[in-house]
Structure formats: C-alpha cells, structure tokens
Amino acid sequence: MSPAAPMLVTEPAAIAALVGAARDRGRRVGFVPTMGALHEGHASLAAAAVEACDDVAVSIFVNPTQFGPHEDFQRYPRSLEADCRLLAARGVRWVFAPTVAAMYPPGNATRIVVEGPALPFEGALRPGHFSGVATVVHRLFRLVPADRAYFGAKDWQQTVVVRRMVADLGLPVTIVVLPTVREADGLALSSRNAYLSADERRRAVGLHAALVEADSGWSAGTPVETLEARMRRMIEAHGIAVDYASIVDPESLAPLQPAGPDTGSPGAGCDGPAESGAIALVAGRLGRTRLIDNRLLATRRPPGTT
Numbered sequence: 001m002s003p004a005a006p007m008l009v010t011e012p013a014a015i016a017a018l019v020g021a022a023r024d025r026g027r028r029v030g031f032v033p034t035m036g037a038l039h040e041g042h043a044s045l046a047a048a049a050v051e052a053c054d055d056v057a058v059s060i061f062v063n064p065t066q067f068g069p070h071e072d073f074q075r076y077p078r079s080l081e082a083d084c085r086l087l088a089a090r091g092v093r094w095v096f097a098p099t100v101a102a103m104y105p106p107g108n109a110t111r112i113v114v115e116g117p118a119l120p121f122e123g124a125l126r127p128g129h130f131s132g133v134a135t136v137v138h139r140l141f142r143l144v145p146a147d148r149a150y151f152g153a154k155d156w157q158q159t160v161v162v163r164r165m166v167a168d169l170g171l172p173v174t175i176v177v178l179p180t181v182r183e184a185d186g187l188a189l190s191s192r193n194a195y196l197s198a199d200e201r202r203r204a205v206g207l208h209a210a211l212v213e214a215d216s217g218w219s220a221g222t223p224v225e226t227l228e229a230r231m232r233r234m235i236e237a238h239g240i241a242v243d244y245a246s247i248v249d250p251e252s253l254a255p256l257q258p259a260g261p262d263t264g265s266p267g268a269g270c271d272g273p274a275e276s277g278a279i280a281l282v283a284g285r286l287g288r289t290r291l292i293d294n295r296l297l298a299t300r301r302p303p304g305t306t
C-alpha cells in the first residue's frame with residue numbers, strides 16, 4: 001500500500017488551526033521549514049521529526065526576501081508534486097505551501113534583523129539574506145507552533161542565526177540541527193547542485209576535499225592561517241572561485257581566540273564531534289552556482305606534542 005499523502009495546506013490560518021488543534025490535544029509537533037526541491041538531506045530531517053514527534057509539518061516556500069536582487073529566486077527549482085511524494089514516504093502529516101502574497105501581505109514593512117553571527121560570511125556577501133531568513137522563519141514558527149524545528153548543518157551559519165533569534169526572542173521551540181547528508185564523493189546535498197553541469201559537478205567535490213584536509217591539519221596542530229590558505233588553494237585547484245575558507249568559533253563565528261580552540265560548544269546535533277570548538281566554513285562559485293559547506297573540526301593536538 002502506498003503511504004498516505006500529506007495534507008497540502010496553502011492558507012496560513014488553516015495550518016495554524018491544524019497545528020494548534022494538534023497541540024491542544026497534547027500531540028508533540030515537529031516542523032521542517034524548507035524551500036522545496038527536496039533531497040535526501042531534507043528527507044533525513046523529516047524522518048527524524050517523524051521519529052521524535054506525533055505529527056510533522058513541512059513548509060515549502062521559496063522565500064523572496066532572502067534572495068538578493070541578482071540571485072536565483074526566479075530560477076530556484078520548484079517541484080511541489082515530487083516533494084509531496086518524498087514527504088509521503090517519510091510519514092509527514094502536513095505540507096504547508098503558501099503563496100508569497102499570503103506570507104507577505106501587501107504593504108508589508110516589517111523585518112527581523114539579527115546581528116552578531118549573522119554579520120560575517122553569508123551575511124557580508126549576501127546583504128539582507130539573514131534578515132529574510134529570520135523574518136520568514138519567525139513567521140513560520142508563529143503559523144506552525146511546533147515543539148521542535150529541524151534544520152540541516154549544511155547551512156551552519158543559518159542554524160546559528162536561527163538559534164540566536166529563538167534565544168533572543170524567547171520563542172517556545174527547540175531547534176534540532178542534524179548532520180549534512182553527502183553524496184558518495186563527499187559533496188553536500190543541496191537543491192542548488194541541480195544547477196551544476198557534469199564538469200562542475202565533478203569539480204564541486206573540491207569544497208569537501210578542502211574541509212577534510214583542514215580537519216586532518218587541525219588534528220595535527222597546524223596553525224589556523226596555514227590551514228585557511230591550504231583550503232583556499234585546494235578549492236581553487238578545483239576551478240572554484242573562493243568566497244571564503246575560514247576556521248572560526250562555531251557559535252559566534254568570530255575568529256578563534258589564540259588560547260582557546262577547545263572552548264565553546266557547537267550546540268545540538270552537529271556534523272562532527274559535539275565537543276568541537278572550531279568549524280571550517282567554505283563557500284565558492286562554479287560558473288553561476290554558489291555552494292557552501294562546513295565541517296566541525298576534530299580534537300586538536302596540543303602544540304608541542306607529537
């Protein structure tokens with residue numbers, strides 16, 4: 001027997017009523033916010049939510065406010081029917097796929113601005129991006145009042161920004177961050193991988209290769225600047241234009257303190273050892289496609305030991 005299709009809901013008031021009623025009945029609700037074009041990374045979030053919760057909602061909304069004027073909002077892949085089939089197979093109860101007008105009523109003029117960890121990296125290269133993310137995620141959290149919301153570690157900075165917003169605004173939801181799902185050669189799954197030509201796809205593995213290299217250098221106690229330069233060279237050697245290749249604190253995304261690679265906590269559900277005190281972040285462009293990736297770094301050998 002084929003699995004039951006999730007209920008497709010487009011009206012904000014309708015999803016709020018359905019989820020609110022489930023919560024009133026004492027059911028634990030899980031939520032996975034997405035922009036659709038779902039892949040196994042999203043599927044792993046949905047599966048984890050179904051495992052931990054009684055009812056699960058997935059939103060599919062290509063959010064215009066998180067795209068810059070010259071970015072790929074128009075061509076971002078949209079595949080609602082295939083997405084619903086994938087979610088049916090994972091046991092998701094509701095798919096919330098609102099229109100832009102429903103999410104942003106005419107005359108809308110309110111945005112949420114997160115500073116701190118939202119400022120460097122993607123925040124610097126994509127002005128307004130995290131304000132768009134925070135605004136839509138906040139609105140989604142109001143419409144889908146879930147107990148737990150699931151995000152992938154591939155967008156590490158996004159997970160930090162969302163957790164910052166949830167803490168700062170006292171939102172009653174637990175954020176769960178799950179490991180990046182990868183292709184066999186290490187490429188992180190991303191809806192944007194669909195843009196890559198066959199040649200770009202082969203070269204895209206350079207991002208992950210650089211992260212693996214950084215991880216082993218980090219364990220060996222190699223200085224941060226050496227590792228950053230090494231990552232940059234390795235990515236460029238794959239014909240990828242580097243936007244950044246940095247090692248920073250996983251929570252603040254600030255440069256590491258000289259004495260403290262072992263301080264700090266990356267938070268729940270990470271793509272690496274939970275006690276890691278550093279993360280390598282990379283971003284690069286292959287033709288018109290921009291890809292990001294990251295890796296929490298393993299335990300560092302203290303200087304002077306072999």
Ligand code: PAF
Pocket residue numbers: 033034035036061063066133136137155158
């Ligand atoms: O990660 C995404 O797909 C989006 O940034 C999100 C969290 C659904 C907000 O639009």
